[in-house]
Amino acid sequence: MRFITGQPGTDLTYSDVFLVPSASDVVSRFDVDLSSNDRTGSTIPIAVANMTAVSGRRMAETVARRGGLAILPQDIPVGIVAQTVRWVKSRHTVFETALRCGPDNTVLDAIHLMPKRAHGGVVIVDDDGAVLGVVTESDCTGVDQFTSLDQVMTKDPVTIDTADFDDRGDGALEYAFGVVESSRVPFVPVVRDGVLAGVLTRAGALRSTIYAPAVDESGSLRIGAAVGINGDVAGKAAALVEAGADVLVVDTAHGHQHKMIEALKSIGPVGVPVVAGNVVTAAGVRDLVEAGADIVKVGVGPGAMCTTRMMTAVGRPQFSAVLECAAAARELGASVWADGGVRYPRDVALALAAGARQVMIGSWFAGTFESPGDLKTDSSGRRYKESFGMASSRAVAARTRGDDAFARARKGLFEEGISSSRMMLDPERPGVEDLLDQITSGVRSACTYAGARSVAEFAENALVGVQSAAGYEEGRPLPAGW
C-alpha cells in the first residue's frame, strides 16, 4: 500500500482515508480470492469477535459455512466450549440447521424460535424426525398463540432429498435453488433417509456457489476459542485445542505486557495458529511474535463497546495502527488481524489495504439473528439485541463470579466497556450472512478497483489518500434528499 501524497505525520482512522482507483486488469469481481492466507483456513477475511453478546454456536456455524471464523469468548467453561466445537463440527457445510418443532407445539413456541435463525420458519417433525409440515411467520399471524402447529402448518411441503442432491454433482446447487424458487415457502426442508437433515433457502443455495466454507482436514466447519492471560493459561489453551478449536486467541486489553509474553511462552506451539493481542505498535508485534504468536491482533480503543480511549486516552487510530503492525509482522513472516471499529464494508477494505489478513468484527454482528442474545423490540417496533463490552462491569461480574466478594469488588473498579447497548437489526439485512454478503461484495469490488486478485495483492497495490471530514461526508449517500 502507498499513500498518494506521501505518508502523513498524523495517525489516521478508517474515516480519515479513502482508496484511489488504479488501472486494473481484473475483469470480474468474482475473480477476487478473499482467502486470508494466514494458515487459519478462512476463505473470507472475517473473524467474529470473542464477545459474549456476539459469538456463540449459531454464529460460528453460519459464519464458517461462508468461510469466516468465529472465536468463542474466554469466559465460557472449557466443557461448554468442547460441546460447542463438537456441535459446530457436526453441521453440514451446505444445509443450514433447521428450527424444528413437534405438531403439538404451539404457535407461541414457533414465534419464540423463529428469530434464532434467518430462514424464516420452523419445520414440523414427528417423533422419528420425519417432516410433517412447515410453519412460517405469516402462518402465525391472526391466530391464537396457543393454537397447535399442526393446525397452521403447510402440510407435506416440497423437500430436497440428500441422495438426490448428491447425485446431481456440480448441478446440485442450481437444482436446489430451483426447488426453493418454485416452492411457496422461503425455505425447503432437506431430508436424509426420511429424516429432517436441515433446510435450504434460495439465498443459501446461491451463497454456496459463491463462498467456500472454512473447513478443517476432515471437512468439518472451523471454529476458534479464546483464552485470557490469568490463571493456568497453558492448561486452558491445551484443553481448548484438545476440544477441537482450530485457532487459539490469547486476548487481553493490553497485549504488550509481561504477563502476555509469559502466557505465550507457556503455551508454546499447540498445533493450531496462535493469535495474540491487542497491540498497536511494531514493538508490540515483535515481542508477541518472538514469544510465539503466529498472528497478532491489532486495536486498542476502536471497538464500539470500548471506553478505553475516553477513560485512559490510550489507544491509536486504527488505520495507522494496522499499517504499522502489519508491516512489522510481514518482516517476521507473521500476520495481523485488525480488531474493532468496523461499521461499514469500507472499513474492512481499508484494514485489508493497510495489510491486515483478517478483520475482526463484534458489535455490528451483535445486531443479527445469529448472535446469542434474545431478540427484543423497542417502542417503535424496531428489532434489536443487547450488546456489551468484555471489559464492562457486566462482563467483569460474569467473569469473576467464582472469586470472593472482595476480589470481585476490586476487579469491578476497572471498567472499560459499555454494559448495555442496543444493536438494531437492519430490516434489510437481519442475518449475519446478509452482512457478510454486503462486506464481501464491497471488498471484492475494492480489490478490482485496485487491480488486485487476492487480499495479499490488495495490500500491495492499494493506493490510499487522506481526506477531510467534508471528503468523508461527500461519500455518504443521501437517501432522504436535501
Ligand SMILES: NC(=O)C1=CN([C@@H]2O[C@H](COP(=O)(O)OP(=O)(O)OC[C@H]3O[C@@H](n4cnc5c(N)ncnc54)[C@H](OP(=O)(O)O)[C@@H]3O)[C@@H](O)[C@H]2O)C=CC1
Ligand atoms: N481491544 C481493546 O481496546 C480492549 C479490549 N478489551 C477486551 O476486554 C476483555 C477483557 O480483557 P482484560 O480487561 O485485559 O481482562 P483479563 O481478564 O484478560 O485480565 C487482564 C490482566 O492484565 C492485567 N493488566 C495490567 N494492565 C492492564 C490494563 N491496562 N488493562 C487491563 N488489564 C491489565 C490485569 O491485572 P489488574 O486487573 O490487576 O490490573 C489482569 O491480570 C478482552 O476480551 C479484551 O479483548 C478490553 C479493553 C480494551
Ligand SMILES: Nc1nc2c(ncn2[C@@H]2O[C@H](COP(=O)(O)O)[C@@H](O)[C@H]2O)c(=O)[nH]1
Ligand atoms: N476497551 C474495550 N474493548 C472491547 C470491549 N469489548 C470488546 N472490545 C474490543 O472490541 C472489539 C470488537 O470491536 P467492534 O467495534 O466490532 O465491536 C473486540 O474484539 C475487542 O477487542 C470492552 O469492554 N472494552
Ligand SMILES: [K+]
Ligand atoms: K470506541
